Amino acid sequence: MDIRYLEYILALAETGNMTRAAKKLYVSQPTLSQFLTKQETELGTPLFQRSSGTYTLTPVGSLYAEYARKVISLTDSLEKDIKRVSNTSRIRIGTSASSALQMLSSILADFRKYYPKVELVLSDDNLRSTSNLIFRGELDLAFVTANSLEQYKGQSIELKKxxxxxxxxxxxxxxxxxxxxxxxxxxxxxxxxxxxxxxxxxxxxxxxxxxxxxxxxxxxxxxxxxxxxxxxxxxxxxxxxxxxxxxxxxxxxxxxxxxxxxxxxxxxxxxIHSILYRKDLIMNPPHKYLIELAQAYVNTSWNQS
Incomplete structure (x- = not known):
């Protein structure tokens, strides 16, 4: 994602000098100067005060720089999340009840609209076997019905009793x-x-x-x-x-x-209809979205008290 023009303003604000900023950015001084002139013309107000070759942010320039830092930070976070999503190519899921399988069948189409390249690997067994696989790290998530969540503290989400x-x-x-x-x-x-x-x-x-x-x-x-x-x-x-x-x-x-x-x-x-997850699981966006879909399904489709 091209955010280099925001970095131009921040580099000039940091160095206070056109030559040093251009050197830091690996661009020519005329290129940086032309960009600044164009940007100030579009905004209709100066971003810097010039005095003896020193550039100091104006109030508008300070506001611009503040938002530039936020955009760069958000862009970095977005790129990291995208990388994590692309690396989450497979989610291993266990179930211990037919109701969980029915739920997964219903939400799978919505999940694949957003994450078509993420493979869901399903396994079905009883609560004891499924929870053991979670504890051993052989499953990422498990949709189960449990008699109690006491032993799954810190590794469970209650959906419905x-x-x-x-x-x-x-x-x-x-x-x-x-x-x-x-x-x-x-x-x-x-x-x-x-x-x-x-x-x-x-x-x-x-x-x-x-x-x-x-x-x-x-x-x-x-x-x-x-x-x-x-x-x-x-x-x-x-x-x-x-x-x-x-x-x-x-x-x-x-x-x-x-x-x-x-x-x-x-x-x-x-x-207790619940979601179990392995202790060391990093909740990437696909995991979170799958859980959100399950919670929404339970809230709208399971009306039992």
């Missing part, structure tokens, strides 16, 4: 008893009292909701019978509606069906 609810077959006697009631909450004592004999359909070990559920069971000293493990909330809903067992799903995956009764837990439990 989402309630996890309990799903039971509507033909269960307790659900039949509550038919028509709006009070669909269960505390731990009620859940175990009415559903402890039922098999549970749970998420795979290492997943966010499995961590939450295992913590819940540990606090109650309860060892459930597990009928099936799956990573798909829809599969859990299908099996619950078929009276195979009971389970826990994100509130965003609740389905409107007479075959399933959904309960909020007391106290409520939440999974």
């Amino acid at each position: 989402e309630e996890v609810v309990f799903a039971a077959p509507s033909i269960h006697p307790y659900c039949q008893k509550l038919s028509g009631s709006r009070n669909r909450t269960l505390n731990s004592q009620q859940l175990l009292e009415h559903f402890d004999k039922y098999p549970f359909i749970l998420q795979h070990k290492g997943s966010c909701i499995r961590y939450l559920v295992e913590d819940f069971f540990d606090k109650q000293d309860f060892n459930p019978t597990i009928a099936c493990s799956t990573s798909h909330a829809q599969s859990i809903c299908d099996m619950v509606s078929s009276n195979i067992g009971v389970g826990f799903i994100p509130a965003g995956n609740e389905v409107s069906t007479k075959q399933i009764t959904f309960f909020s837990l007391e106290p409520r439990i939440y999974r």
Whole structure:
């Protein structure tokens, strides 16, 4: 970016002498003198006072020099950022939930409009494996659902909390008893009292909701019978509606069906949609823009509380 003409004025202000300024700039004295005359003519006011061959900035010249320094500084910053962007040719991204993959699919087109040469390398696994890759520096960013961000302090951005609810077959006697009631909450004592004999359909070990559920069971000293493990909330809903067992799903995956009764837990439990990043990651513009797109997507597309 051509900012040499701004440097002409600054060099003359610094040296106060046309000959010394021209030498510093590696231009001829006539070239520098002609530029100054042209610039002052265009502005309609002198930038320097001349006295015995010494050049001193006028008030307008001081203002010009002040803005020239700012423009040069901004130009330097811009060129450094452009260089960093051009070197950021690949971003390694992990996901631990289908919702994160869906989000990335939705924002990828907007991202590529601004950064068409940046390759996104995606990998999908559970929370445990994905967070381990972040800690080892094998991923740059990870879009995950976490049970807690405590262990990711300084390396995480919370996007949104989402309630996890309990799903039971509507033909269960307790659900039949509550038919028509709006009070669909269960505390731990009620859940175990009415559903402890039922098999549970749970998420795979290492997943966010499995961590939450295992913590819940540990606090109650309860060892459930597990009928099936799956990573798909829809599969859990299908099996619950078929009276195979009971389970826990994100509130965003609740389905409107007479075959399933959904309960909020007391106290409520939440999974946290989050972004994790490796500790030594320098947030270049592509990283920042990807995060901004994710935050905007969550704010507009995920309406669950």
